[in-house]
Amino acid sequence: MASASQTSSATAASTSASSSDLDLDSIYAFAVQLTKDAGQRLLDGAKARMAGGGVIDTLEKDSSVDLVTQADEDVEAFVKKEITARYPTHGFLGEESYSKGASRDYLVGGGPTWIVDPLDGTVNYTHLFAMYCVSIGFVVDGKPVIGVIYAPMLNQLFSACKGKGAFLNESIPLPLQQNPVVPPLPANAPSGCIFSCEWGKDRRDFAGGNLSRKVESFVTMATERQGKNGLGGMVHGVRSLGSAAMDLAYTAAGSFDIWWEGGCWEWDVAAGFAILEEAGGLVTTANPPESKVGDYSDVAVEDAHLGGRLYLAIRPAGASADGAETARQAQERVAREVWKRVASLDYTRPGV
Amino acid sequence: MASASQTSSATAASTSASSSDLDLDSIYAFAVQLTKDAGQRLLDGAKARMAGGGVIDTLEKDSSVDLVTQADEDVEAFVKKEITARYPTHGFLGEESYSKGASRDYLVGGGPTWIVDPLDGTVNYTHLFAMYCVSIGFVVDGKPVIGVIYAPMLNQLFSACKGKGAFLNESIPLPLQQNPVVPPLPANAPSGCIFSCEWGKDRRDFAGGNLSRKVESFVTMATERQGKNGLGGMVHGVRSLGSAAMDLAYTAAGSFDIWWEGGCWEWDVAAGFAILEEAGGLVTTANPPESKVGDYSDVAVEDAHLGGRLYLAIRPAGASADGAETARQAQERVAREVWKRVASLDYTRPGV
Numbered sequence: 231m232a233s234a235s236q237t238s239s240a241t242a243a244s245t246s247a248s249s250s251d252l253d254l255d256s257i258y259a260f261a262v263q264l265t266k267d268a269g270q271r272l273l274d275g276a277k278a279r280m281a282g283g284g285v286i287d288t289l290e291k292d293s294s295v296d297l298v299t300q301a302d303e304d305v306e307a308f309v310k311k312e313i314t315a316r317y318p319t320h321g322f323l324g325e326e327s328y329s330k331g332a333s334r335d336y337l338v339g340g341g342p343t344w345i346v347d348p349l350d351g352t353v354n355y356t357h358l359f360a361m362y363c364v365s366i367g368f369v370v371d372g373k374p375v376i377g378v379i380y381a382p383m384l385n386q387l388f389s390a391c392k393g394k395g396a397f398l399n400e401s402i403p404l405p406l407q408q409n410p411v412v413p414p415l416p417a418n419a420p421s422g423c424i425f426s427c428e429w430g431k432d433r434r435d436f437a438g439g440n441l442s443r444k445v446e447s448f449v450t451m452a453t454e455r456q457g458k459n460g461l462g463g464m465v466h467g468v469r470s471l472g473s474a475a476m477d478l479a480y481t482a483a484g485s486f487d488i489w490w491e492g493g494c495w496e497w498d499v500a501a502g503f504a505i506l507e508e509a510g511g512l513v514t515t516a517n518p519p520e521s522k523v524g525d526y527s528d529v530a531v532e533d534a535h536l537g538g539r540l541y542l543a544i545r546p547a548g549a550s551a552d553g554a555e556t557a558r559q560a561q562e563r564v565a566r567e568v569w570k571r572v573a574s575l576d577y578t579r580p581g582v
Numbered sequence: 583m584a585s586a587s588q589t590s591s592a593t594a595a596s597t598s599a600s601s602s603d604l605d606l607d608s609i610y611a612f613a614v615q616l617t618k619d620a621g622q623r624l625l626d627g628a629k630a631r632m633a634g635g636g637v638i639d640t641l642e643k644d645s646s647v648d649l650v651t652q653a654d655e656d657v658e659a660f661v662k663k664e665i666t667a668r669y670p671t672h673g674f675l676g677e678e679s680y681s682k683g684a685s686r687d688y689l690v691g692g693g694p695t696w697i698v699d700p701l702d703g704t705v706n707y708t709h710l711f712a713m714y715c716v717s718i719g720f721v722v723d724g725k726p727v728i729g730v731i732y733a734p735m736l737n738q739l740f741s742a743c744k745g746k747g748a749f750l751n752e753s754i755p756l757p758l759q760q761n762p763v764v765p766p767l768p769a770n771a772p773s774g775c776i777f778s779c780e781w782g783k784d785r786r787d788f789a790g791g792n793l794s795r796k797v798e799s800f801v802t803m804a805t806e807r808q809g810k811n812g813l814g815g816m817v818h819g820v821r822s823l824g825s826a827a828m829d830l831a832y833t834a835a836g837s838f839d840i841w842w843e844g845g846c847w848e849w850d851v852a853a854g855f856a857i858l859e860e861a862g863g864l865v866t867t868a869n870p871p872e873s874k875v876g877d878y879s880d881v882a883v884e885d886a887h888l889g890g891r892l893y894l895a896i897r898p899a900g901a902s903a904d905g906a907e908t909a910r911q912a913q914e915r916v917a918r919e920v921w922k923r924v925a926s927l928d929y930t931r932p933g934v
Contacts, residue, residue, distance in 0.1 A: 280754060282762040353819045357776050358758045359837035360736075384712075384736055402632060406710045410634040424709050429820040435809025441801070449797055457787025467705045468781040470822045485711035 252342060254375065257317075258391040261366055261378050262400070264312055265389075268305050268364040269382035272349060275301045276358055276383060296431050299356060302326050305348035305364065313344050320344055325497045338496060338536060343369045345500035350379075351473030360384050365475040367500030372536060377504030379479045388479040390508035396482055404509040405484030405546040412510065412548040415487065415560040420463035420567055423487035425451050426477045428470050430493050440492065443573035447490070450571040461571050478502025481543045482509040488568060489543040492516050492575035496536055503536065510546030512561040518569035526569050531562040539577040542568055604694060606727065609669075610743040613718055613730050614752070616664055617741075620657050620716040621734035624701060627653045628710055628735060648783050651708060654678050657700035657716065665696050672696055677849045690848060690888060695721045697852035702731075703825030712736050717827040719852030724888060729856030731831045740831040742860035748834055756861040757836030757898040764862065764900040767839065767912040771919055772815040775839035777803050778829045780822055782845050784929075792844065795925035799842070802923040813923050830854025833895045834861040840920060841895040844868050844927035848888055855888065862898030864913040870921035878921050883914040891929040894920055 306326045313322055321343035338345065344366065349355055351362035360383035368376035375392040388404070390396035396404040405412055416422030427448055432440040453462035469486065471477055474494045480486045482505045503513055513534045519526060534541050544561040555563070658678045665674055673695035690697065696718065701707055703714035712735035720728035727744040740756070742748035748756040757764055768774030779800055784792040805814035821838065823829055826846045832838045834857045855865055865886045871878060886893050896913040907915070 280758050280760065282760050353776065354837075357818070357837050357839070358835065359776065359821070359832060360738075386712075406632050408632065408634050424705065424711065424824075429804050433804055433806045433809070433814070433816060435805045435814060441805065445797065445801055449793070452781050452785055453787045453793065454785045457785070462785070462787060464785060466709070467824045468822055469711070469824055470820055472776075472819045472821055480711060483710065485706075485709050487709070 252370065254391055254394075257368060258376050258389075258394070260316060261368060261376050262387070262389055264309060265364050265366045265378040265380045266387065267312075268309050268348060268366070269380035269387075271305050271308065272301055272355065272362065272364065273382035276355065279358065298326065299349070299352060301355065302349045302352060306346060309346050309348055309364075309366065313346075317342075317344075322346070323496060324348065325495065328495075328497070338369055338372055340371050345369055345374075345496050347475060347497035347501075350475040350498060351471070354472050358383075359472070361471045361473050361476050363473060363475050363479075365497065365501040367497075367502075367504055369500055369536070374500045374504035374507070374536065377501030377508075379475050379501050379505065381476060381479075386479075388482065388505050390482075390505040392504070392508060394508075396505050396509035398483065404482050404505070407484050412484070412546055412557075414550050414555070414557075415544070415547045415564050417550075419564045420451055420465045420488060420571070421455065423463075423465050423564070424467045424469055424485065425463070425465040426469045426471070426481065426486040426489040427451075428472065428474065428477070428491055430491075432493065440575050440577070443575055444492070447572035451568075458571075463567075463571050474498040475502050478506055478543060481545050482506040482511055484509075484545045487545045488564065489541070490516055490568060490572060492540045493577045494539055494541060499541060500536060503534075506543055506546075510557065511543055512558070512565065513541055513543045514565055516540035516542045516572065517574040518572065520574075524570060526566040529566070531565050540575060604722065606743055606746075609720060610728050610741075610746070612668060613720060613728050614739070614741055616661060617716050617718045617730040617732045618739065619664075620661050620700060620718070621732035621739075623657050623660065624653055624707065624714065624716065625734035628707070631710065650678065651701070651704060653707065654701045654704060658698060661698050661700055661716075661718065665698075669694070669696075674698070675848060676700065677847065680847075680849070690721055690724055692723050697721055697726075697848050699827060699849035699853075702827040702850060703823070706824050710735075711824070713823045713825050713828050715825060715827050715831075717849065717853040719849075719854075719856055721852055721888070726852045726856035726859070726888065729853030729860075731827050731853050731857065733828060733831075738831075740834065740857050742834075742857040744856070744860060746860075748857050748861035750835065756834050756857065759836050764836070764898055764909075766902050766907070766909075767896070767899045767916050769902075771916045772803055772817045772840060772923070773807065775817050775916070776819045776821055776837070777815070777817040778821045778823070778833065778838040778841040779803075780824065780826065780829070780843055782843075784845065792927050792929070795927055796844070799924035803920075810923075815919075815923050826850040827854050830858055830895060833897050834858040834863055836861075836897045839897045840916065841893070842868055842920060842924060844892045845929045846891055846893060851893060852888060855886075858895055858898075862909065863895055864910070864917065865893055865895045866917055868892035868894045868924070869926040870924065872926075876922060878918040881918070883917050892927060 306324045324346040347365040350365045355362040363381040366378045378389040380387045450458045451463040455462045455464045477489045481489045519529045547557045658676045676698040699717040702717045707714040715733040717731045719726050730741045732739045802810045803815040807814045807816045829841045833841045871881045899909045
């Protein structure tokens with residue numbers, strides 16, 4: 231087994247620091263290089279398998295579809311070692327370390343903290359499907375300020391630092407579509423939108439279970455407008471990639487318009503949130519507000535809590551052509567339209 | 583508008599020719615270069631939009647989720663011109679030409695025929711999501727013998743010629759995983775499998791409709807084993823990319839284990855079938871045989887008909903480690919396991 235640290239606390243950095251006290255430029259440059267190096271290790275493993283390098287070593291975690299590979303553990307150990315050497319006072323929260331810890335409490339404190347998924351999309355990696363990545367986020371005061379997501383088999387690196395823009399491969403601004411302004415969200419959204427969602431690991435078969443509620447929501451989003459009692463969303467397409475980090479990267483890129491998901495952990499989303507928000511996207515909660523069923527027109531659309539496990543992301547948007555609707559107003563409109571069509575998911579956690 | 587030809591007949595090549603009469607080597611080299619050139623045109627269009635080159639021009643075809651862009655038409659016109667110049671006696675069937683024709687009859691005759699989708703994944707292309715491609719197949723006696731699929735934004739080119747192997751980027755053999763033999767299919771499949779499927783364009787809301795039957799099938803494939811009256815498939819993952827050609831390419835690569843779909847046309851699948859079959863995969867019909875509901879153990883698994891519109895593909899596989907099951911036997915076993923779990927879809931066409 232790998233020598234991944236058993237330390238699952240991210241509270242080492244107990245001293246609160248605002249991002250203005252930190253040298254974000256050099257932290258960002260370090261994060262980008264570290265993510266590239268980690269991704270190269272994943273790619274080396276994939277190439278070895280392509281060249282006849284043996285069967286991949288997988289272990290099941292909570293279920294037969296929740297896997298960990300030697301690659302997850304080796305890459306997390308590498309990333310943690312590099313971060314600890316360079317920034318010994320910073321906190322560290324990694325998926326594999328956390329999984330081995332006893333506590334499932336919410337672990338991100340106020341201090342500067344690295345949140346790392348060494349391999350998001352593990353099932354894809356074991357099948358050599360290219361939608362896997364390294365995801366490294368840097369959080370201050372509980373807010374993601376730097377994010378880097380690297381899919382080495384696709385040669386796609388998404389990155390952002392607060393106030394410095396979001397980019398694909400360090401040169402192409404996000405969102406990708408700038409013609410010459412970012413396109414507005416469709417007036418009849420969710421129609422015209424690509425809807426990104428995942429089937430997830432909770433496959434239990436009972437009425438009111440997460441699988442049943444997810445599918446009911448997917449179907450309402452996909453059905454023709456006059457269907458489902460007039461709630462049919464007739465989205466342009468439904469996409470499932472098997473990686474929350476890649477879903478968020480593509481939402482930041484504007485390739486996906488809406489991402490709706492429950493059950494993610496902080497390492498799945500921290501880097502993605504930094505990139506999405508810097509690109510101009512919005513992220514709020516997946517579950518419809520309980521206060522006013524079916525009518526959310528005057529419910530505030532609040533920013534998501536990093537540890538909330540329930541997320542709805544809307545892509546960066548331009549204002550309407552006639553100026554009647556700002557980008558933020560359009561994003562909130564689309565979030566409310568999604569809430570009308572989705573069921574509440576049940577992903578509770580201790581400590582929240 | 584583009585100057586795409588209105589000719590929708592692929593029967594120009596009325597003289598039957600077996601593939602042994604043709605210079606497949608030079609046809610293959612021509613097909614690879616042509617697909618690269620066509621993909622570059624798509625990529626140029628995408629890059630122009632990234633750089634502020636204006637809003638993409640889309641038209642709706644049969645529904646608000648069935649789009650055609652200027653790029654589809656321009657690229658098809660380019661491809662047709664090149665093919666006609668080089669191989670004037672060969673037939674040509676292209677998506678956009680066909681869509682403009684009056685007939686929906688089955689059009690692939692016995693002669694050498696090119697089957698072209700200039701842009702598979704049009705919705706992805708309009709959203710600048712990288713899962714779009716050019717798909718060019720070459721068919722003799724109704725059988726795909728050459729296939730090339732190129733996703734320019736991912737820099738992934740999948741190609742095969744009958745008897746000459748299937749490759750990613752002309753150098754990496756398919757399937758990707760060769761460790762040192764191709765892995766067998768899981769003994770408890772569909773568990774352990776990545777299941778690729780698409781929501782499609784038929785979004786009508788009625789019991790027994792294609793949307794309802796597809797979703798019912800997806801859910802049975804995804805649910806825990808003890809669920810759905812013991813039919814739960816507990817697949818490793820459910821993936822939806824929005825491009826049948828890319829789905830088939832990834833099935834040929836072994837990245838997806840199972841692809842199940844209804845409603846595709848010949849241009850969506852001709853190239854993919856050539857690549858999948860050359861890589862060692864199997865393709866049969868999506869719909870469970872009507873003869874013996876629930877027990878298909880002695881039903882023959884027949885190769886799919888190119889015009890059938892209903893497809894089930896199983897990835898290339900190795901024989902079982904103990905030699906008790908051949909690759910073909912394992913693929914047929916998995917096909918029968920899928921049939922147990924899916925509903926019959928209704929995609930009829932005139933002429934078939």
